[in-house]
Amino acid sequence: MLAVGRALMSKGKILLRDEPSIGLAAVIAREIFRVLAEINQAGITVLLVEQKANMVLRVAYRSYVLEIGPIALSDTEQELMGNPKAGEAYWGG
Numbered sequence: 001m002l003a004v005g006r007a008l009m010s011k012g013k014i015l016l017r018d019e020p021s022i023g024l025a026a027v028i029a030r031e032i033f034r035v036l037a038e039i040n041q042a043g044i045t046v047l048l049v050e051q052k053a054n055m056v057l058r059v060a061y062r063s064y065v066l067e068i069g070p071i072a073l074s075d076t077e078q079e080l081m082g083n084p085k086a087g088e089a090y091w092g093g
Contacts, residue, residue: 004035014045021052033059057081 007015020036021029029052037059040046050056057063057077065073065086073086080086 001032001035004032004039008039008044012044014047015039016047018049019051020048021050021055029055053086 004015004017004020015036017036020032024032033055036046036048040059048056048060053063053065057080060077062076063074063080064071065080073080073083075083
């Protein structure tokens with residue numbers, strides 16, 4: 001949260017976060033994603049790199065799934081959640 005606060009103080013138009021949930025308890029990670037969604041709703045673009053697809057897809061308008069470097073899938077949350085390839089690879093079918 002401190003890193004997010006410091007970034008917002010610069011009044012930039014985009015917030016970049018790499019693995020914001022890493023090492024956090026699930027309840028804290030959910031709070032981080034809730035705050036990031038609020039920041040986005042306030043008009044700041046948020047770019048996330050995150051391995052916990054379930055969490056990030058709930059707040060993302062558009063997602064890109066990387067597979068060993070290249071983009072393997074790219075779509076909206078609804079389309080990715082219904083994509084069998086994404087389901088198998090990232091949230092257990």
